[in-house]
Amino acid sequence: LKKIKLSANILEENDLxxxxxxxxxxxxxxxxxxxxxxxxxxxxxLISGIIKLLKKKYSLGVIExxxxxxxxxxxxxxxxxxxxxxxxxxIGNACHLTSKMIRKAxxxxxxxxxxxxxxxxxxxxxxAEFDLGEHLRISMTSITEGDDKxxxxxxxxxxxxxIVVNKFDLLxxxxxxxxxxxxxxxxxxxxAKVFYLDATAGKDLDKFAAYLEERLINLQFTIE
Ligand code: MG
Ligand code: ZN
Numbered sequence: 001l002k003k004i005k006l007s008a009n010i011l012e013e014n015d016l017x018x019x020x021x022x023x024x025x026x027x028x029x030x031x032x033x034x035x036x037x038x039x040x041x042x043x044x045x046l047i048s049g050i051i052k053l054l055k056k057k058y059s060l061g062v063i064e065x066x067x068x069x070x071x072x073x074x075x076x077x078x079x080x081x082x083x084x085x086x087x088x089x090x091i092g093n094a095c096h097l098t099s100k101m102i103r104k105a106x107x108x109x110x111x112x113x114x115x116x117x118x119x120x121x122x123x124x125x126x127x128a129e130f131d132l133g134e135h136l137r138i139s140m141t142s143i144t145e146g147d148d149k150x151x152x153x154x155x156x157x158x159x160x161x162x163i164v165v166n167k168f169d170l171l172x173x174x175x176x177x178x179x180x181x182x183x184x185x186x187x188x189x190x191x192a193k194v195f196y197l198d199a200t201a202g203k204d205l206d207k208f209a210a211y212l213e214e215r216l217i218n219l220q221f222t223i224e
Pocket of ligand 1: 043044045072119
C-alpha cells in the first residue's frame with residue numbers, strides 16, 4: 001500500500017511540473033513533441049527524417065533520451081541541429097524520462113528553438129505515465145515487432161495523439177494483421193491520428209511532416 005501511495009505522489013509531482021513546463025513552452029512559442037515506442041521501433045530514424053524535411057523552415061532542437069550511450073544523439077547532431085542528451089542510467093529511473101529531466105536538458109540545449117522533439121527511452125510501459133509538458137504525444141510501433149503491441153500495451157497507445165505504425169515497407173515479409181491493428185486502435189483510441197509509414201524508405205514522411213505543421217498552426221504557434 002505504501003508503495004502505491006509513493007508512486008502516485010511521484011506521478012502527481014511530475015504532472016504539476018509538466019503542466020508548468022507546457023505553459024512555459026507555449027509562452028516561448030516552442031512546439032514540443034514527445035516520441036515514444038519500443039527500442040528499435042524507429043524513433044531516431046523518424047525524427048531524423050522529419051528534421052530533414054522541416055529544418056529549412058523552422059529552428060529545431062532535440063532532447064535525446066538514452067539509457068547508456070550517445071549513439072542516437074550523435075546521429076541527430078550530424079544533421080546540424082542542437083541536441084541535449086539525457087543518459088538515464090546516471091540519473092535514477094533508467095526506463096523513462098520525467099518533466100524534471102526535460103527542464104534540465106532544455107537548459108543545456110542553449111538555443112531558442114521553434115519545434116522541440118523529445119525521443120523518450122525505448123519502452124512501451126512507463127513513458128506513457130509521465131507527462132513531459134509536451135503538446136503532442138506520438139506512440140510508435142513497427143511491423144517487425146508484431147501486430148500485438150497495441151493490444152498488449154494499451155496505456156501507451158490510449159494516451160497518444162498520434163499512432164505511427166513504422167517499417168510499413170516490410171509488411172509482406174511478416175505475419176502482421178493491419179486489420180487487427182486497425183481494430184485495436186478503433187477500440188482503444190478512436191480519436192488518434194494514425195500513420196502507416198516507413199521512416200527508413202521515406203514513405204509518407206512528407207504527409208507526417210505536413211501533419212505536424214498543421215498541428216503547429218492549429219495550436220497557434222508561429223513559425224520562427
Ligand atoms: Mg533511438
Ligand atoms: Zn520507467
